Amino acid sequence: MIFHVKNKMISSREIQLSSFINEIIKVFSMHHHKEMEEELKFFLNDNDAILPSEEMIRIDFIPDLKYSLENIKGDMIRFADYTAKISEHVQWHVADKVPEFFEGGYYFSEIIGDSGLVPSKNIRMGLYLQNQNVDYPSHAHEAEEFYLILSGNGSWQIGDSWFDAIPGRIFHHQPGESHRMITESEPLLGIWIWTGLIEGRYWFIGHED
Numbered sequence: 001m002i003f004h005v006k007n008k009m010i011s012s013r014e015i016q017l018s019s020f021i022n023e024i025i026k027v028f029s030m031h032h033h034k035e036m037e038e039e040l041k042f043f044l045n046d047n048d049a050i051l052p053s054e055e056m057i058r059i060d061f062i063p064d065l066k067y068s069l070e071n072i073k074g075d076m077i078r079f080a081d082y083t084a085k086i087s088e089h090v091q092w093h094v095a096d097k098v099p100e101f102f103e104g105g106y107y108f109s110e111i112i113g114d115s116g117l118v119p120s121k122n123i124r125m126g127l128y129l130q131n132q133n134v135d136y137p138s139h140a141h142e143a144e145e146f147y148l149i150l151s152g153n154g155s156w157q158i159g160d161s162w163f164d165a166i167p168g169r170i171f172h173h174q175p176g177e178s179h180r181m182i183t184e185s186e187p188l189l190g191i192w193i194w195t196g197l198i199e200g201r202y203w204f205i206g207h208e209d
């Protein structure tokens with residue numbers, strides 16, 4: 001089923017994607033990330049093709065997903081229902097093409113993007129789940145990136161600075177800026193967004209080849 005209805009992204013199958021994105025816009029606006037706010041608004045206005053996933057994806061095999069979805073609370077509760085529904089409609093990928101010790105350390109999906117529910121040439125957006133007790137080693141990419149933490153916690157390194165990753169926090173990585181995420185007893189669930197050079201290079205620090 002393909003929908004070509006401009007500005008009409010809500011239907012039972014489309015899991016209220018525009019409402020979900022509008023909630024993200026509000027959070028970015030509150031945190032004064034004007035450019036991303038405008039980028040997402042542009043996406044909502046410009047987008048006229050919706051490609052709902054035909055099959056339900058089995059998500060039971062992702063150990064921490066159910067827990068992380070149910071753990072969305074506080075200010076982030078506004079995302080709980082959307083995220084739970086979307087998580088059933090997106091294609092989940094397990095971390096591969098990463099250093100051996102890190103394989104299976106996280107899962108990601110695309111909501112906006114080539115393998116997502118909605119295509120876009122300018123932006124990619126999806127869900128990110130990092131398992132507990134995982135060190136996502138320092139890496140960087142040419143795309144500019146944002147994360148919005150929905151549930152769980154961890155430690156986040158950007159360049160030489162460390163931050164607490166807690167729900168509601170936004171992390172912003174400039175193109176080429178190194179970042180590393182460490183979880184301990186809790187998994188971490190968030191929304192990631194790529195903009196700029198979304199087809200650009202991606203590398204692990206110290207393994208630039």
Ligand SMILES: [Fe+2]
Nearest residue numbers: 141145173179
């Ligand atoms: Fe990244």
